[in-house]
Amino acid sequence: MVYNSMMDKALFNDRAAQYELWYQTPEGQYADTLEKDLFLKLVKPKSGQRILDIGCGTGHNLAFFKGLGLKAAGIDASKPMLAIASKKIGTEAELYWGHAEVLPFDNDSFDIVTLITVLEFVNDPTKVLKEAGRVARAQIYLGILNKISLLAVNRRTKGKFRGSIYNQAKFYSIWEIEAMVRRAIGKVPLEWRGTLFLPPSWHKYMRRFDRLMPYANNPFGAFLGVKLNVERREKNNA
Template identity: 30%
Template sequence: MAVASGLPKGADGYILSDMDKIFEAQETAQYEAWLETPAGAQYLRASCALLDQILDFTPGWRVLDVGCGLGAHLEHLHERGMFCQGLEAGPVAAKLASQRLGGRARIVKGDAHDLPFDDNEFDAVVLVNTLELTERRAQVLAEAARVAASRVCVISANPFDPSAQIARWLGRKHPVLTGRPIGLLGLRRLVREVLGPVPTTWSSAVTWPWPRVGRHPLGELVGLCAAVTPRLRAMPLPITTAPPVAGREALRAHGRVSSIHRVK
């Protein structure tokens, strides 16, 4: 069935139908309601504490949240004194995040596989429960590193968390345990494949009986922060030839450095 080309596109580039938008609105409403429950509030406190731990930020940083959802983590980062932007593929979530944050953060609707930002535009890029929902994780991580000048931080649900395994065994649907969660070893492997042997730090968070952060291999959330190197664009330098000279002047002029002019 043909679909009108004017419809909005999702993160994978496919055109969203009215039914897609209805499903997105339902899922967004369910997630928003869950955040208001005690379990949702504990998750939010734990994930924000984990973000603070691994990001090790400086107030005034420019931070991009890829897959910002309803903007809860952007709100937290703004309160910590950072200049924030968010990218969200879902039109419903992007609109709600924009309404929630007002002028405190700019929300852009776009594709995590092809970020609409310049190289090194942000000091840090964070992805909270985002990579597990993407098909091409390496491409998403590479794009995050491209626009980050200092570090990229990834937080994922931990597939080895006992409570997550019990929930899957019982067939219970959890708002955060969606997609394909990545454990610590998986995050390290992905970072090494995409970014090479860069310095990293990790931590994890548990929500029961109270939210706390530490190096718990079986924590409900795992986070890894990787240092990145700012990308510098190489510009070709035009080479000009020195004017012709004769005799001894020609010998002295050979290889003269002043014959190469840097053009900015």
């Protein structure tokens, strides 16, 4: 993860050990499955491609990427989280300590760059996105917490983010993300879809409904997947 302030960084460091617990719950597994399905539908990664996960945290997504046959690397500003990632992944992925605003990589170093729930926690998301565009050769994938989803509105109304890392997150709508992309990278082909239209706690009853809901251009899912084709960016934006 990357952070808005030293206080946020300390918050992530303190909760590094608990970060993975969410994925071990039935709700977390359900949400994780839908989010990974969305990545596959949009990105269509090919074995052997190089992928960078910015804000890789404990390496949860890196393990998934390795399972797809991708050459994975991750960068994070939390050393405790990277320590967990190192134990989990070992030498199967390259791990770097650093900040999303200043990536230690050459231009066009990766076929795919991912920022999954990262822009929500940084001071200057436009700068972070611009830097991602610099090191990405072909695609950027954004995993976004949607501010206008029913789940987000319900949680804000009931104060369920209090005491959570998400209490300090800034959620975005797809239209705000589109505007940010134009500022950071310029005019590039963009495709997005949404998922998690209902609370994950309803997973026992709503699996069929969530999968039947239309993905493309539905702005109300709690999680938005956004694919940017930077390989086709206009030359004056490169």
